[in-house]
Amino acid sequence: MMAMESELITADVVEAGEFPEMAQKYQVYAVPKIVFNDAVSFEGNRPQEAFVSAIEQVTSKDAEGDAES
């Protein structure tokens, strides 16, 4: 849904079971797991604000780490 609002967003829905190497790379132990620019991630269903906050984190200069930390 967020990709609809900006040409700068690419949103991928990845079937983790079919691509175990990707699941391993991104340490997917629970689903849904959402990864932003390979830098910030969280697990589980979250409100829209969590997505907005994660996008703000990865687009600010010091983007690093986990959204939960």
Add this chain to the structure above:
Amino acid sequence: MPIISKEDQDYVRSLFDEKLTGDVTLRLYTQGASKLVVPGRPECPMCEVTQQLLEELVELSEQLTLEVRDFYTERAEAQADGITQIPTLVLEGASKGKIRFIGAPSGYEFATLLDDLIDLSNGTTSLEPASRDMLAALTEPVHIQVFVTPT
């Protein structure tokens, strides 16, 4: 033998009749139907079933078009769409950004696909105005990957 049951076809057809207003293109990157094993090329166990599922789906609305691309022979296009895995489905409609499904959109993901097709057809989302403003003001690319399982 269809993948989408007659009952589900009827449901989805009436959902599309009611909710789809604009055209949406579904571009599937897959591999040719050849049974030849090419050394070094990974097998794609879900490619055939994904193509069949999407062929059945686009039959349910005139607003939907399916384009099938061979990942191995149509390299320029695959590269332009940033495809690295197959099957990958790229959705094109009233969206500014790019929406892709990597792997078969089955189980719960089938429902997500239907929702996305409706949003892409209408160009509307249920995002809050504040979220929309933040997204409109982005100045650098953001890649969002949502890892799911079908059950």
